[in-house]
Amino acid sequence: xxxxxxxxxxxxxxxxxxxxxxxxxxxxxxxxxxxxxxxxxxxxxxxxxxxxxxxxxxxxxxxxxxxxxxxxxxxxxxxxxxxxxxxxxxxxxxxxxxxxxxxxxxxxxxxxxxxxxxxxxxxxxxxxxxxxxxxxxxxxxxxxxxxxxxxxxxxxxxxxxxxxxxxxxxxxxxxxxxxxxxxxxxxxxxxxxxxxxxxxxxxxxxxxx
Numbered sequence: 001x002x003x004x005x006x007x008x009x010x011x012x013x014x015x016x017x018x019x020x021x022x023x024x025x026x027x028x029x030x031x032x033x034x035x036x037x038x039x040x041x042x043x044x045x046x047x048x049x050x051x052x053x054x055x056x057x058x059x060x061x062x063x064x065x066x067x068x069x070x071x072x073x074x075x076x077x078x079x080x081x082x083x084x085x086x087x088x089x090x091x092x093x094x095x096x097x098x099x100x101x102x103x104x105x106x107x108x109x110x111x112x113x114x115x116x117x118x119x120x121x122x123x124x125x126x127x128x129x130x131x132x133x134x135x136x137x138x139x140x141x142x143x144x145x146x147x148x149x150x151x152x153x154x155x156x157x158x159x160x161x162x163x164x165x166x167x168x169x170x171x172x173x174x175x176x177x178x179x180x181x182x183x184x185x186x187x188x189x190x191x192x193x194x195x196x197x198x199x200x201x202x203x204x205x206x207x208x209x
Contacts, residue, residue, distance in 0.1 A: 001024075001025045001026075001027060001037075001038050001039055002019050002024050002025065002026045002027070002038060002039060002040050002041070002042060002196065002199060003026075003027055003029055003034060003035045003038035003040070003041040003042070004016050004019070004026055004027065004028045004029070004041075004042050004044065005029070005030070005035060005041055005042065005043045005044070005061060005064075005065065006028050006029055006030045007030060007052070007055045007056050007059050007061050008055050008059070009045055009046055009047045009051065009052050009055055009080070010043075010044030010045050010046055010078075010080075010081065011044050011046060011078075011079075011180070011182070012028045012044060013028075014180075014182045014183065015042055015044050015078065015182050016028050017182075018181070018182035018189065018192055019042070019192070019196065021189075022189065022192065022193050022196055024196050024199075024200075030059055030061060032060065032061070032064045035061075035064055035065075035068055036064065036067060036068060036071065038068075038073070039073065039074075039199040039200065039202060039203040040073055040074040040075070040076070040195070040196065040198070040199025040202065041065075041068050041073070041074075041075050041076070042075075042076045042077075042078060042081070043065060043075065043076070043077045043078070043081035043084065043085075044077075044078045044079065044080075044081050045077070045078065045079055045080025045081035045082075045083070045084060046079060046080055047080060048091055048092060049080065049083055049084065049089035049091040049092075049095050049097070049105060049145070050089070050091060050092055050093065050095040052080055052084055053084065053095055053096065053097065056084075056098075062098070065098060066098060066100065069098075069100050069173065069174055072172075072173050072202070073173060073199070073202050074173050074175065074195060074198045074199045074202055075100075075173060075174050075175065076175045076176065076177065076195050077174075077175070077176040077177070078176070078177050078180060078181065078182075079142070079143065079177075079178060079179070079180055080143075081176070082147065082169065082176030082177055082178050083097070083105045083145060083147055083176075083178075084097050084098050085097065085098055085100045085101045085169070085174060085176050086098075086099070086100075086101050086102070086103045086104060086105055086147055086149070087099045087101075087102060087103060087104055088104050088105070089104065089105035089106075089145065090104070090105065090106050090107060090145075091105065091107065091145050100174050101149065101154055101169060101171055101174060101176070102149070102150035102151060102154075103147055103148050103149035103150045103151075103154070104147075104148055105145050105146070105147050105148075106145060106146065106148055107144060107145050108144060108145070108146060108161075110162055110163070112161075112162045114144050115142060115143055115144040116141050116142070116143055116144070116146075116161045116165070117141065117142045118140070118141065119138040119139065119140055119141075120138060120139065120141055120159040120160065120161060120165075120167075120179075121136060121137065121138050121159060121160070122136050122137065122138075122139060122157045122158075122159055122167055122168070122187070123136055123157060123158050123159065123160070124136055124156065124157050125152075125155050125156060125157060125158065126153070126155075126156065128156050128170050129194060129197075129198055130156060130168065130170055130175055130191060130194050130195060130198070131156060131157070131168075131191075131194070132194055133190065133194070134187060134190045134191055134194065135187060137186075137187040138184075138185075138187070139159075139167070139179040139180075139181070139184035139185075139187055139188050139191075140179055140180050140183045140184045140185075140188070141159070141161075141167075141178060141179045141180075142180070143178060146165050146166055146178065147166040147169065147176075147178065148166070149166060149169055151171075153171070154169050154170065154171045155168075155169060156168040156169060156170045156175075159179075165178070166178060167179060168191075173198075173202070175195060177191065
């Protein structure tokens with residue numbers, strides 16, 4: 001079972017349906033017990049960083065998400081959800097994030113259209129089970145802020161929007177995608193399927209102990 005974490009700010013329905021289309025059971029939930037019992041968890045997000053962190057605190061899910069990450073089971077942040085994985089954001093002031101990955105979130109700066117919206121090509125960096133069997137094709141982005149990871153090893157993919165832009169991150173069991181995999185056609189669904197396969201493998205390992 002995959003928990004889609006509901007803290008009031010995410011594309012819950014579309015992510016849930018994408019998980020189900022790939023043959024996995026999804027539950028949209030704000031229940032700590034259900035989240036911690038899941039084989040994997042997805043943290044979606046749409047809106048402002050500070051508002052999202054305030055909702056996570058208000059719903060009591062802040063420590064639940066951190067606890068899930070500590071469990072070693074796969075966690076995926078999508079769009080704003082990926083940004084929340086990092087230490088801080090400068091969106092409408094400085095706000096502290098979940099601090100599961102080192103780095104910060106900054107606004108695009110330059111004489112080009114903001115937000116970054118549309119289909120852009122991925123460029124992979126290094127290797128990860130998340131990227132296995134996936135081509136460097138186009139995926140769908142909508143964002144005005146982007147992540148600057150502290151450690152290059154956490155950077156799994158970038159795209160180009162007048163500058164290199166962090167597209168996929170990963171460290172251990174914690175992953176993030178700045179784009180919307182559920183809206184990104186075949187490539188997005190392959191990436192999501194690879195994440196779900198990691199969740200299944202993690203469950204099988206736990207059951208064999």
